[in-house]
Amino acid sequence: MEMSRAEVNGMSACCWVYREQKLHRASSLFEALGLDEDEPAVISVVGGGGKTTTLHRLADEYVRVGKKVVAATTTHIQKEDEPWFLADPSAEEVKESLERYGQTWVGTPVRGGRLGQMEDQLFSQILSWKIPVLIEADGARRHPMKIPAGHEPVIIPQTTHLLNVYGIETVGKTMEEVCFRLELAEQFLGKTRSEQITYGDIVKLASSEQAGKKGCPDGAKYTVVINKADRESQRQDALEICRLLEKAGIKHVVVTGRCGEVSCAGEE
Template structure:
């Protein structure tokens, strides 16, 4: 039986952009954009059809032809929350891809995870972990969602973010995700904001790679080679 490939996006500093770019790269196929937490509906520039609280029949119909469908259930602050398992199963039988956001970051470039997140769907084939390099050099308390979860950061909230802190945020996400490291890609995003730190960023990436984590340094808003950076065909 046909079943869509499920791809999660977690972390901070570019999740929405990652989802938008993934959808764009696969627009000639049948794509569902959704969440297991909360997202704002994607704009018509990204999605072809918006399905609010769809029935199984409605989601199947929306995914009957190629294009990008954004779907979810109305929540507070004009956001959408996740679809029920029944609706997800119906979507899985029609879509080629399900790209979904699996945690929240309050629009900050880095985050730590509580013990209830990320919410990873069963059968998820791959997960992109995003970390925003724009946090570099800024106070921990201003740029890391839930920074207080690390006792040493909570005690020194003014500590400036460096490569060690960013790497620890990535490690936190890798651990929280629970998928094998071979099924993860770390996107060190917003490199355009930290060009003077390229040597340190490269050293951080090598350190993470040595731990078995695939890292790609990028600027998702600007890079012209996103097909390579976000390639799933070479992974799955």
């Protein structure tokens, strides 16, 4: 059941970090991910179910603590009608935008009003500035779950943090309703497109070097992000997935969503 507009307006963006079998409320996504304000992190985001939303949230949080941040892509992002979205800018234009807005989203124009990967020279310059860089490194065409094709994801070796995002709404839906790269997902999970997604399916994807962890650079911190856990029941689903991920050896899991004041079972 979809939430009413009144319900959405009465909720706020929340996040939790999983540890000791429970979800612990964090004051920000920045805190939940264990980021250091003084660290020039390069954060690549892959998967489905809210990559761009995650990037927006991180960019806004960096700006709120007074840090300049660049967001980019190694695949494609939608160009938005905001002055800090720049198409084919010079390095000076990026710097000017950062001074004015704190954040700048950069790319090369491609079809459909989107931005593709910026020129290598500009990318290298931005990385040399030692400021946080956020990168959408995967595409899922708005599906909440995917398995990467051979050429995916596109993760730069300078990545210090890799976030693998899944939408919690996949649980209980059929494969064909929620999966991008459906045929690959059928083969990997050993299921047909009419079968439902389970907790175990998400865990199998998230813990695999051929799926969620594919291309993760040595030394990068790998975090699974379970997104859209807006309702108490969805946070309970997320908690069960967290516990299974822990058993599969995944140490860092963050849950995000929109919430009211009521805590879910197992939350502190």
